[in-house]
Amino acid sequence: MNKTYEVFLGCAIPNRFNNYESSMRAVAEALDIKLLDFDGATCCGTVVLKSIDEYSWLSMSGRNIALAEKRGHDIVTPCNGCFGSLKDVDHVLHTEEEQRKAVNEVLKELGLEYTGKSKIRHFVEVLYDLKDEIASKIVKPLEGLKVAFHPGCHLLRPSKVAGFDDPELPSKVDELIELTGAKSIPWNLKLRCCGSPLLIASEDVATRILKEKLADAKASGANCVVTNCPACHTQYDVQALGLTDENGESLELPALFVTQILGLAMGLDEERLGLELDRISLDPVSDILGI
Amino acid sequence: MTESWGRFKSFEGMTFKKLDAKFTKKVSELIGGQDLTACFQCAKCSGGCPVSDKVNIQIHEVMRMLLFGLEEVLETDMIWLCTTCYTCQERCPQGIDITDILFGLKNMAYRKGIAPPGYVAAAQGLYNNGRLYEPTDWEREDLELDDVPEFDINDVKKLLDKTRLLKLQEEE
Numbered sequence: 001m002n003k004t005y006e007v008f009l010g011c012a013i014p015n016r017f018n019n020y021e022s023s024m025r026a027v028a029e030a031l032d033i034k035l036l037d038f039d040g041a042t043c044c045g046t047v048v049l050k051s052i053d054e055y056s057w058l059s060m061s062g063r064n065i066a067l068a069e070k071r072g073h074d075i076v077t078p079c080n081g082c083f084g085s086l087k088d089v090d091h092v093l094h095t096e097e098e099q100r101k102a103v104n105e106v107l108k109e110l111g112l113e114y115t116g117k118s119k120i121r122h123f124v125e126v127l128y129d130l131k132d133e134i135a136s137k138i139v140k141p142l143e144g145l146k147v148a149f150h151p152g153c154h155l156l157r158p159s160k161v162a163g164f165d166d167p168e169l170p171s172k173v174d175e176l177i178e179l180t181g182a183k184s185i186p187w188n189l190k191l192r193c194c195g196s197p198l199l200i201a202s203e204d205v206a207t208r209i210l211k212e213k214l215a216d217a218k219a220s221g222a223n224c225v226v227t228n229c230p231a232c233h234t235q236y237d238v239q240a241l242g243l244t245d246e247n248g249e250s251l252e253l254p255a256l257f258v259t260q261i262l263g264l265a266m267g268l269d270e271e272r273l274g275l276e277l278d279r280i281s282l283d284p285v286s287d288i289l290g291i
Numbered sequence: 292m293t294e295s296w297g298r299f300k301s302f303e304g305m306t307f308k309k310l311d312a313k314f315t316k317k318v319s320e321l322i323g324g325q326d327l328t329a330c331f332q333c334a335k336c337s338g339g340c341p342v343s344d345k346v347n348i349q350i351h352e353v354m355r356m357l358l359f360g361l362e363e364v365l366e367t368d369m370i371w372l373c374t375t376c377y378t379c380q381e382r383c384p385q386g387i388d389i390t391d392i393l394f395g396l397k398n399m400a401y402r403k404g405i406a407p408p409g410y411v412a413a414a415q416g417l418y419n420n421g422r423l424y425e426p427t428d429w430e431r432e433d434l435e436l437d438d439v440p441e442f443d444i445n446d447v448k449k450l451l452d453k454t455r456l457l458k459l460q461e462e463e
Binding site: 009011018021039041042045048049050055056060063107153154158159191192193195196198201208272274277 | 395401
């Protein structure tokens with residue numbers, strides 16, 4: 001099983017969730033996953049560029065894939081947006097010869113070529129490979145943590161592209177979460193989009209979706225939300241600040257990255273988990289987290 | 292109903308000048324458009340859509356408009372209020388790549404200048420900076436993270452010049 005990857009960080013993590021990167025690196029080190037720098041990486045283009053112009057998007061993500069391919073490495077990313085974009089481009093370039101030709105026409109001028117040899121994986125996929133090892137490293141169980149796990153869309157769908165978990169009844173990341181002693185609770189809107197991609201077009205609609213999600217997570221008995229994506233996390237840990245329902249009740253729920261709770265339960269250096277950078281107060285669960 | 296996007300608010304009292312078979316064909320040639328005409332209007336797509344209750348025109352109605360060849364579809368709010376969650380595509384019993392078709396429609400609308408201003412700014416930002424957001428250095432220093440790997444912005448500009456990203460709206 002491969003444990004060496006070039007790590008594709010994307011734009012959102014270095015911009016506002018450096019604690020996700022730091023906690024990912026801490027967990028990776030504890031599991032001997034080797035994360036190489038992705039020299040020359042630009043934005044993947046994500047659904048933003050795909051919405052504007054598919055040729056530009058295919059070329060931009062295609063260039064990133066071709067860089068890792070040239071160096072003979074597989075790619076891992078902790079971001080659903082980057083994962084979805086890179087996987088989707090990989091899928092199109094694999095299946096549509098015309099598109100591949102057009103993209104390679106662009107890449108030729110940069111001394112690159114896409115042939116599709118590099119595998120693209122999400123960081124949680126790699127963690128799932130190592131779940132037995134993770135289980136053996138849990139030293140500080142998080143009993144009492146009731147997690148509304150939000151898998152996000154592009155980790156799962158379209159399933160023929162993502163190829164990770166059951167798109168209607170996913171369980172793999174939940175298994176990882178429960179290794180920590182936490183409970184991944186069932187909630188009605190678990191699989192619904194968080195609304196984050198709409199922040200660029202309509203913050204109003206994005207926020208209405210977020211309110212529905214948080215109200216449902218709370219009603220289902222969760223005491224925190226866990227994600228594996230900086231775009232989704234932007235909703236839960238930035239946009240949710242000060243959010244209330246129609247009765248003026250706070251909708252805030254502590255928001256954590258899956259790597260932060262794994263790191264805590266594995267007893268890793270708390271400084272590196274970056275909990276002090278979490279914007280929504282962790283006070284309601286600080287006793288459970290032991291912080 | 293949202294007032295946040297789209298000129299096309301309702302079918303009520305609406306008349307369409309043209310049923311354009313060429314438009315339907317053009318859409319079926321988009322990435323993911325190959326099975327467009329298999330839609331039988333079961334509306335399962337709208338059943339799972341997170342914005343069905345927040346738009347004027349729902350996704351199964353968009354699909355119907357496409358089959359009728361109604362180019363006015365590009366002015367509906369559904370086009371830009373799609374969250375890209377892929378639930379409709381995942382569940383379509385006819386295997387239609389609905390979300391991917393919507394991306395193609397966004398491309399068409401963008402070229403006609405029918406797009407939220409944030410997208411025009413994002414295109415320029417990607418061209419100028421090669422990324423959508425810049426790293427926050429003080430956070431990285433606090434956490435003792437290395438600098439984000441570098442890239443040559445000229446490579447990005449060369450690539451996006453070739454794909455004509457900043458000229459798309461001039462060509463229509």
